Amino acid sequence: MSMAHKKTTYQYLHDKFGDHAPDFELTLKAELVDEIQTLKKTRNAVVLGHNYMEQVLYDTIPDFRGDSLALSRQAAQTDKDVIVFCGVKFMAETAKILNPNKTVLIPSLKAGCSLAESITAGDVRELRKRFPGVPIVSYVNTYADVKAESDVCCTSSNAAQVVRLTLKKWKSDKVIFLPDEFLARNVAQELGVSIIIPKKIASAGTRTARGQLVGWTGRCVVHEQFTTEDIKRVRTEYSDVLVFAHPECSPDVIRASDFSGSTTAMINEVNKHQGKPILLLTECSMGDNIIASNPQTNILRLCMVRCPYMNQITLKDTRDALKYMQYQVHVPENVRVKAEIAVQRMIAI
Ligand code: SF4
Known part of the structure; x- marks a missing residue:
């Protein structure tokens, strides 16, 4: 939001969103935006805004906007004391993994993710036992303890590239790719390799199938x-x-x-x-x-699909995050150190 033209925040919002948002809503949001801008300075904070944030929030308060990879990069470079992540929990955790000495805040504790919740660190350890020596690529949409059990992370923008490089670097004929089944299938299709989903194969009673990508059964609810x-x-x-x-x-x-x-x-x-x-x-x-x-x-x-987790982040919650310094993201140091290796490998790629 450029306010160089000396409009008030309300005038700016009214000009941009007045056609489809009622006046009382814009008045309220304008007050919150002004409050957040002041608190950002007081707290020496940077606000990162994911592309899925609601329109007014997305347009006004983030210092950086983008997808999870772009925001991870920004999180790694910031010199601010406080990072407010307007996104979901796994993203805020990634910011904490890269910035252990900074305060990372997520405005709502309800901002989860169906993909991140589909797999646990114990599941990853089981897969390692079952496929010894096979490298594990985890989508960045996973929690810190899952990243810590993985060899490298990826995002949707570099998944195929990360798998290709991992096959080469680990001199392996297989890669375990977690936890999004559809993304794994799409990567397999792009790379022209076969895929197995061990959970499904196990329930079908056979464990002998072979493939170059070993997937999981996570799905994005959107x-x-x-x-x-x-x-x-x-x-x-x-x-x-x-x-x-x-x-x-x-x-x-x-x-x-x-x-x-x-x-x-x-x-x-x-x-x-x-x-x-x-x-x-x-x-x-x-x-x-x-x-x-x-x-x-x-x-x-097709406008029936709003992410129920991203939708938890509001301007009011973001104002409260900065006002009350809540909710602080913590990652145990032993987990963080291991997870950082996987995340840094992704950023390097
Ligand atoms: S859009 Fe899908 S992958 Fe992204 S946070 Fe929501 S549930 Fe998770």
Whole structure:
């Protein structure tokens, strides 16, 4: 938000969001934004905002915006004393892993993630026993103790590259890729390698299947909702529509789309196709945020899909986070040290 033109925060919000937000809401939000900007200075804090944050919060208070990889990089470079992570818990933990001496705050304790909750550190240790010597790549959407049991982390923007390099560097014919089943299947498809999901194979009574990627059964509650039927329906109505899908969508959806990439890659792709109708198969707030910064773009969305975890982060909670210094993120040092190795390998790639 640039206030160089001396508008009040309320005027700025009214000009930008007045068409679809009631006046009382903008008045309230403007007061919160002003309070947060003051508290940021008092606390010497930086605010990181994930692309899935609600429109007004996303537009006004973050010093840096982006996907989890971009924000991890920013977290690693900040010289501020306090990091407020407007995102979900695994992201705030990653910031703490990279900044053990800084105070990291998450505005809501309810900001979890269905993927991160799908796997435990004990599950990873079991997989290590079952596949001895096989390197483990964990999606950054995991908690710190799972990262600590992993060899390297990845995000949706570099997953295939990380798997490719891990196969080469570990001189292994297999990689364990956790915990997102769809992302694993999409990476396997991109790299042309086979995949097994041990949990499913175990329940089917066979343990002998071989594959180059060993996956898990985690799912993103947002991206698993999109179907090829959704794409067909929109293509019938808009014959020239371009479909961009996040790689946490199912392989069938990815195959039926024109482009698949992380949230940042999707934003870049939207910028290359100004004027064309584009269907975004990802979290709805991100569509709102892209439209707000590209008003000429013809973005279509299936707007029933808001991440219930990202949705927990509000301006009021963010104000309270800075006011009361809550909720502080703690990662035990023995876990942090091991997790940092995996995260730093990802950042280096
Ligand atoms: S959008 Fe999916 S992967 Fe991202 S935080 Fe929500 S549940 Fe987790």
